[in-house]
Each structure stands twice: as structure tokens, then as C-alpha cells.
Amino acid sequence: MSSPTDPDYSPLRAEGLGVRYDKRSVIDDLDIRVPPGSFTVIIGPNACGKSTLLRALAGLLPAATGSVLLDGRDIASFSAKDTARRLGLLPQGAVSPEGITVAELVARGRYAHQRLLRQWSPADESAVTEALRLTDVADLATRPVDELSGGQRQRVWIAMVLAQQTPLILLDEPTTYLDIAHQIEVLNLLHELNGQGRTIVAVLHDLNHAARYASHVIAVQNGRIVAQGPPGTTITADLVAEVFGLPNIVISDPLTGTPLVVPADTRLAHPVGRAEP
Amino acid sequence: MSAGSPGALDVGRRRVIVGIRGWSLIIGLRSAVIGVLVAVGILVLALLALALGDFPLTVAEVVGVVTGRLDGLPRIVVLEWRLPRAAAAILFGAALAVAGAIFQTVTRNPLASPDIIGLANGSFTGMLVALLLLGGSWPLLTAGSLIGGLAAAVVIYLLAYRGGLHGFRFIVVGIGVSAMLASVNTWLLLRAELETALFASAWGAGTLNSVTAVTAVPAGLCILLLLLLVPLVAPGVRQLDLGDDAASATGVAVGRARLAAIALAVCLVSVVTAVAGPIAFVALAAPQITRRLTRSPGIPFVPTALVGGALLLGSDLIAQHVVPLTVPVGVVTVVLGGGYLVWLLIHESRRRA
Numbered sequence: 120m121s122s123p124t125d126p127d128y129s130p131l132r133a134e135g136l137g138v139r140y141d142k143r144s145v146i147d148d149l150d151i152r153v154p155p156g157s158f159t160v161i162i163g164p165n166a167c168g169k170s171t172l173l174r175a176l177a178g179l180l181p182a183a184t185g186s187v188l189l190d191g192r193d194i195a196s197f198s199a200k201d202t203a204r205r206l207g208l209l210p211q212g213a214v215s216p217e218g219i220t221v222a223e224l225v226a227r228g229r230y231a232h233q234r235l236l237r238q239w240s241p242a243d244e245s246a247v248t249e250a251l252r253l254t255d256v257a258d259l260a261t262r263p264v265d266e267l268s269g270g271q272r273q274r275v276w277i278a279m280v281l282a283q284q285t286p287l288i289l290l291d292e293p294t295t296y297l298d299i300a301h302q303i304e305v306l307n308l309l310h311e312l313n314g315q316g317r318t319i320v321a322v323l324h325d326l327n328h329a330a331r332y333a334s335h336v337i338a339v340q341n342g343r344i345v346a347q348g349p350p351g352t353t354i355t356a357d358l359v360a361e362v363f364g365l366p367n368i369v370i371s372d373p374l375t376g377t378p379l380v381v382p383a384d385t386r387l388a389h390p391v392g393r394a395e396p
Numbered sequence: 397m398s399a400g401s402p403g404a405l406d407v408g409r410r411r412v413i414v415g416i417r418g419w420s421l422i423i424g425l426r427s428a429v430i431g432v433l434v435a436v437g438i439l440v441l442a443l444l445a446l447a448l449g450d451f452p453l454t455v456a457e458v459v460g461v462v463t464g465r466l467d468g469l470p471r472i473v474v475l476e477w478r479l480p481r482a483a484a485a486i487l488f489g490a491a492l493a494v495a496g497a498i499f500q501t502v503t504r505n506p507l508a509s510p511d512i513i514g515l516a517n518g519s520f521t522g523m524l525v526a527l528l529l530l531g532g533s534w535p536l537l538t539a540g541s542l543i544g545g546l547a548a549a550v551v552i553y554l555l556a557y558r559g560g561l562h563g564f565r566f567i568v569v570g571i572g573v574s575a576m577l578a579s580v581n582t583w584l585l586l587r588a589e590l591e592t593a594l595f596a597s598a599w600g601a602g603t604l605n606s607v608t609a610v611t612a613v614p615a616g617l618c619i620l621l622l623l624l625l626v627p628l629v630a631p632g633v634r635q636l637d638l639g640d641d642a643a644s645a646t647g648v649a650v651g652r653a654r655l656a657a658i659a660l661a662v663c664l665v666s667v668v669t670a671v672a673g674p675i676a677f678v679a680l681a682a683p684q685i686t687r688r689l690t691r692s693p694g695i696p697f698v699p700t701a702l703v704g705g706a707l708l709l710g711s712d713l714i715a716q717h718v719v720p721l722t723v724p725v726g727v728v729t730v731v732l733g734g735g736y737l738v739w740l741l742i743h744e745s746r747r748r749a
Contacts, residue, residue, distance in 0.1 A: 179644050203647030210641030214504070219693035220408035230635050231647030235627060236419045244405050261408030283646060 128191075129153050130287050130318055131176055131206070135185030138168075138175045138342075145171045146342040148185065153287075153335070158313040159320045160329040160350075163339035164363050169322045170211065170291055172339060176320065177208040177289050189287075203231035207280040208289040215264040221275050222260040225250050228282035250281035254308060270301030277308065288312065290321040294328070306332050330354050330377045338362050354378040366391055409692075427690040427699050434702040438486060441709045445482040446474050448717050480612040481604050485712045485725075486705035488604075488668045489678055491619045493686075493704020494626055495661035496679030497695040501633050502654050503563030506740070509680035510665040513570025516674030517577035518548020519666060520600050523673075524584040527596055534611065538670040545666035548573060553658070561654060602675030602726025604712050615671045622664050623701065629657045630697055637694045675726045677733020678708050684740065707732075 131153040138146040145168045153159050153176075163169045174180045176187055178194040187194040189205055197205070207228070215224055228250070229243045251257040254274040259267065264275060273293060280288055293309070294302040302325070310332055313319045323329045329336055330350040337347040338354075340362045346353050356369045359380055366383035368391050373379075383390035410425040446458045451473050453461075460466030461474040492510070499508040510516060522544015526536045553561070556569040581600070585593050598605070632653035635643040644650045668675065682704035683695045690699055711728040719728070 174641070177645060179641060199644065199649040200647040203645065208641070208645035210639070210645060212639055213642040214637065214639040216637040216693035218691055222405060222407035223409065223693060226407065227635065227638060228646055230631070233631070235631065236421070238422045238631075239413050239415075239420045240418075248405055261406050263408070280645075 127152075128155060129188075130155055130190055131320065132188040133172075133176060133185065134188065136172075136175060136182055136187060137184035138171055138180050139183045140171070144183075144342065146175065149342070149344055151176070151337060151344065151347070153318060153320055156313075156316065156318055157335045158310065158333050159318075159335040159337060160333035161320070161322045161337045161339060162324075162326060162329050162362075167339050167362075168342040169339045171342075173208075173289055173291050173320065173322050174210070177206060178202050179208070179210075200231040203283060203285070205285055206287045206289065207283040207285040209276055209280045209291065209293060211291045211295075213276060215272070217265065219264055220260070221256055221262055221264055221267070221278075222247060222251065224264050224275055225256075225260075225278045225282050228279040231283060246282045246284050250278040253281055253312065254278040269297055270304060273297060273301070273305055274308065277305070281312070286316070287318045287320070290319070292322050292324060294323065294325070302328065326354060326359065326380045327372070327378075330379065331372065331375055350377055354380065356380075368392060424690065424692055424696070427692055427696050430686075430689050431699045431702055434699065434706050438702065438706045438709060441706060441713060442482050442486070445485070445709060445713055446478045448713070449473070449478065476609065480609040481607050481712070482709060483616060484607045484612040484672070485604055485709040487616045487619045488672055488675065489682070489704040489706070489708025490623065490701035491664040491668050491704070492675060492678040492708070493682035493700045494623060494697055495664040496681075496704075497683040497686075497697055497700045498626075498629075498633060498657045498661040499679070500683050501695055502561075502636055502657050503566055504637065505563050505567055506684050507680070508563065508567050508570075509677075510661065511674060511676045511679060512574065513567055514548050514552060514572075514574030514577055515545045515662060515665050516669060516676070517574050517581060518551075519545035519669035520581050520674055521577050521584070522547070523599065523670075524581060524588075524596055527592065528584060528588055538611075541670040542666045545669055546662060548577065549658070549662040561651075598724055599673040601724040602673040602729065603724035604672055604715075605722065605724065607672060611671045615667050618667045619664065622660060622667070625660055626697055629653065629660060633657045634694050673724070673726065675708065675729055677729045677736070678704055678711075681733045681736045682707055685736070 129152040133149055133151040136146060136149045137144060149172070161169045161172060171180065175182060178187065178197070181195065189197065189202065194202060225247050226243065229246060232243060251260055254277050256271065256274050256278055259271060259275070264272060267275065277293065294305050297305065306328055309319055309321065333350050335347065336350045336353045338345045338358060345362050346358055354369065356367055359365060359367050359369070366385070368381050368383070369378045370381060371379065412423045412425060414421045414423060443455050443458055447453045447455055453470055453473065457466060457470050458474055461471050496509045499510060499513070500506055519541040523537050523541040525544070526532055526540025530536055552566065552570045552573050555573070556566040558565070585596060588596065632648045635646060635648045636650065636654065638646070640650050665679070683700050686700040686703045687695050690696055708725065708729070711732060712725045715723050715725040715728045
């Protein structure tokens with residue numbers, strides 16, 4: 120078992136991971152190492168297996184071959200509660216029960232820390248209060264979740280995952296269905312949480328967001344990894360063309376200097392500009 | 397109170413946190429008040445149930461018997477004739493309501509209830525087979541309906557299982573199985589002697605007419621035991637409200653939690669059905685009525701049990717004393733529940749429109 124001082128240490132790894140849905144292989148023989156303290160972003164086209172990969176990394180899908188290692192140990196050997204105390208996940212399609220208030224929903228994140236006859240402890244109270252504060256929804260605590268806007272609701276869900284108090288947080292497309300301002304707001308929040316020492320793994324659709332916010336990018340296509348590494352060297356025009364089948368150019372983001380993907384405009388005489396014939 | 401001390405956090409709902417030596421329970425104030433009111437209602441209905449009948453007693457006489465100050469015939473009437481039936485009504489109602497709450501929560505669908513997904517028809521099939529083919533003493537009939545209900549549940553579970561259980565598929569498969577069993581039941585009834593068929597039909601409507609201490613005591617003990625197991629599965633079931641993935645991510649072993657909860661619900665329903673026949677709509681209506689009364693997120697189990705008890709006891713009073721001739725209680729619950737269902741469907745469709 121590797122220790123945190125080991126240079127190769129990773130809180131979450133996949134080794135030779137294969138995942139199947141109804142006997143169809145979605146992921147095959149895949150190796151991943153999430154760097155400790157990183158903001159890792161998984162990118163790839165629709166139906167490439169990135170959500171499946173995230174769910175397998177969270178222990179929600181069983182590995183057909185290989186294994187997922189959480190803190191160096193096979194995730195399948197942890198109980199559901201043990202996993203939930205080490206790793207939090209915001210899945211797609213989470214449902215907020217009708218009439219539930221913000222604080223009540225955030226408190227649901229404490230399930231793994233509670234017992235039948237210990238339903239509310241000082242630790243629960245401070246974790247929920249802290250999560251509400253970090254996500255800036257403390258003012259909404261008593262409001263029904265149904266009444267919130269999409270952006271507020273997403274922050275509440277992130278607060279629920281934070282209340283779980285795990286060093287590792289996985290998020291499946293946390294910015295989908297949000298307008299651009301709220302997308303940036305959520306990403307800034309994740310950046311902040313990452314800065315406080317949490318390791319973040321997120322599936323994102325927007326390559327430019329990935330380039331700007333990630334410290335580590337994993338590009339997935341057809342259930343296998345095409346490239347992984349820091350965005351500056353990983354997100355290249357060739358990679359985007361290969362993974363998404365989209366002709367493009369990559370320029371430097373004028374604000375951050377990170378890669379900025381500009382799709383080719385096939386309606387023009389020179390779809391990717393005059394510089395490249 | 398400083399942040400971090402339990403109870404300081406305002407969750408937008410008044411609640412009390414009872415804590416002793418590291419143990420703590422959360423009690424919603426509104427749910428508690430509703431629970432107490434319904435419990436008082438049950439007490440009033442129970443007094444009526446013990447007083448009314450061919451040998452009418454005053455409430456004072458009933459209280460006298462219960463406190464041991466009155467003896468003789470009133471004592472026999474109250475304790476031996478009427479108490480088993482009233483107690484059975486309360487416990488059976490509670491059992492059906494809790495079973496309905498479990499089904500509706502694990503499937504995330506307010507239409508999921510044991511009578512709709514075919515458990516009741518399965519029990520009836522089992523009972524008819526025991527009655528027509530094996531002769532039908534009470535223990536045989538009870539065993540037949542228990543096995544029938546459990547077998548129907550297993551068949552539905554296996555047919556609906558595809559690498560996981562999806563609420564909607566579970567309900568649709570259940571309705572299909574229910575329809576098939578209903579035709580089997582009709583066929584069995586048509587083959588039976590007239591007298592046997594009449595007896596079976598009364599049982600098939602759901603009735604407390606034949607409940608005596610002999611059947612009520614063992615069934616009641618079974619139900620109490622099963623109800624005591626509910627708190628073990630309740631926290632996980634409640635977490636399923638968030639969706640399977642979120643429940644799993646927060647630490648619920650989803651498959652196991654759901655299977656355990658469904659097994660418990662099936663046992664609760666089967667015990668009731670074995671004694672009283674398939675009493676319709678209590679399991680469907682009680683959880684939804686309770687959720688609307690308590691305005692709590694998800695279905696709270698304790699108030700639901702009380703509402704179910706009140707519902708069945710009240711329905712049985714109507715069946716015995718309000719309707720001119722004694723009808724099976726199932727007929728009354730169908731009428732009340734049917735009205736409720738119509739209201740629910742209209743209400744839900746208006747809200748979505």
C-alpha cells in the first residue's frame with residue numbers, strides 16, 4: 120500500500136479497469152492516477168464513457184476487470200459508508216425530495232456519519248453549517264429547495280457533498296443546464312475548495328473551462344484514455360481533432376494563458392484561418 | 397447557542413433534537429403534533445368501536461371495563477368480542493400504511509402500493525388454492541395467502557430486475573402480474589361451489605368480520621415485531637429519495653437497503669392479508685395523506701402508521717354501524733380510497749399543467 124509521502128501516491132487510481140453495461144464493454148483496460156490535491160477534469164465526446172468512468176471511480180459501478188483503488192485499497196472492499204466517508208460524489212440526476220429545505224438537503228450528506236440512535240451530533244451541525252457557508256447558501260438555509268434558481272440549487276447540492284467531509288470530491292457535469300455566469304460561479308467555487316486541500320475530479324463538457332480550471336486533464340474516447348496531463352501540454356489542436364473529430368485551432372487564453380480552443384468554421388474558405396492553409 | 401451545538405442550526409422547520417449521552421433523535425414538531433392528534437383520534441374511535449354494537453354500552457361503561465372496575469357481561473363484550481377486532485383494525489391499518497410508505501419511497505412513486513402491484517391478488521390466489529384444492533382449515537388458508545403474497549412479490553421482483561430495480565418498471569410489471577392473477581382468481585371462483593365462492597368473495601373484499609382473538613393475537617404480534625424492524629431500514633430508505641446514485645454516494649448500499657425494505661413491506665402486507673383478506677387503498681392513501689398533513693420531505697413512518705390505524709378503524713366503524721347492512725371493511729376503504737385517488741390524480745395533473 121502506498122503512503123501519502125510516496126511520490127506515486129494517488130488517493131484514487133484505476134488499474135486495468137473494465138466496466139460493462141449489459142455485457143457490452145463501456146470501458147476496457149483503463150489506467151488512471153488522480154494526482155493528490157489536483158483539480159482533475161475528465162473530457163471527451165458524448166457517450167465516450169466519461170460518466171461511466173466517474174461512477175466506476177466512485178464505486179457505484181462494479182469493475183468487470185481490474186480495480187479502482189481508493190487510498191491504495193480496492194474500493195469494492197469498503198462498505199458503502201466507509202467509501203462515503205472518504206469520497207463524495209455529486210451524480211447527475213439527483214432528486215430533491217418535495218418540500219425539503221436547503222439545510223435539510225445539505226444534512227442528508229451526513230448519512231455516512233450518522234447511526235440509528237445518533238441522528239444529529241455537534242459534528243453534524245458544524246459540518247452542515249460549514250458547508251452552507253463555503254457554498255454561500257447560508258442565507259437560503261430555511262428555504263425550500265424547489266423555490267431556488269438553477270445556480271443556487273447546484274451550490275446547495277455541492278454543499279450536500281461538502282457536508283460529507285471527504286478529502287476527495289467527484290462531480291458529474293456540475294455546470295450542465297447553468298447559464299455562463301453560474302457555470303463560472305460553480306467552477307470558481309470548485310477552484311476555491313480545491314485550494315483548501317480537497318482533491319476534485321469533475322466531468323466537464325466545456326474544453327475551455329477544463330483548460331482554465333483543471334490542473335490535470337484526462338481525455339477519454341470510446342472508453343479509453345487518449346491523453347492525460349496538465350492542460351497546457353494536453354489540450355492541443357491535434358488532440359481535440361482526434362477526440363472530438365472537430366477541426367480547430369488552439370490559441371492562448373488572453374486572460375490566463377491557458378489553451379483556448381476555437382472551432383474551425385467550415386463555412387469559410389479557410390476554415391481554420393489564414394495561418395494554416 | 398454557538399454554532400456547532402446541536403439545535404442551533406435553523407433548517408426552516410421547527411424540530412426538537414432529543415439527545416442523551418451521545419444518542420440523539422430528530423423529532424419534527426409538526427409531525428409530532430399531527431401524530432399526537434391522530435393518536436387521540438384513534439383513542440376516540442376505539443372507544444366508539446368498543447361501545448357500539450348489538451349490545452350497546454356507554455363510553456363510561458367501556459372505560460369502567462378497561463380500568464377493571466366493571467365486570468360481568470360488559471367485560472366479555474368489550475374484551476372478548478370487540479377488543480380483538482378494534483385492535484386488529486388499528487394494527488392492520490398501521491401495517492398496511494407502513495408497507496405502502498416503504499413501497500412508495502423505494503419506487504419514488506405515489507401510486508406504488510401493495511394492492512396495485514399484485515401482492516393482494518397473489519395472496520388471494522394462494523388462499524383460493526388452499527381453500528379449493530386442500531380443503532381450507534384456517535392455518536392452511538393463512539399459509540396459502542402468505543405463500544401466495546410472497547410468491548407474487550418474488551415473481552414481480554425477478555421480472556422487474558434488470559441489473560438494478562427501477563421504480564416505474566416495478567410498478568408496471570406489478571400491475572401486469574396483478575391483472576393476470578385477478579383472472580386466475582376469477583377462474584378459481586367460477587369453479588368453486590356457490591357457498592365456498594361466497595365465503596371466498598367476502599374474504600377477497602377484505603374484511604374484519606371473521607377476526608377473533610385466535611387470529612388477531614398471533615397476527616398482531618407478528619406485525620408489532622415487523623414494525624419494530626422498520627427503524628432499522630428507515631434511514632437508508634429515506635436517503636433513496638435523493639435518487640439511487642446520490643443515495644449510494646452518501647453511503648447507502650442501495651440494492652441491499654431496497655431489498656430489505658421491500659421484504660419487510662411484503663411481510664407486513666402478507667400477515668394482514670392472511671387474516672383479513674386484501675384490504676384495498678389503506679396502503680395507497682395513508683402515506684400520501686400523512687405527507688400532506690405533516691408537510692415533511694419524504695414520508696414519515698410513525699405518523700403514517702398512526703394515520704393508517706385511524707383510517708382502517710374508522711372505515712371498519714362505518715362498515716359495521718353506518719352502512720345499513722354489515723359490509724366488508726374493504727368495500728368502505730375502496731370507496732374512501734377511490735375518492736382519494738380521484739382527488740390525487742386531479743390534483744397532480746393540475747399541478748403539472
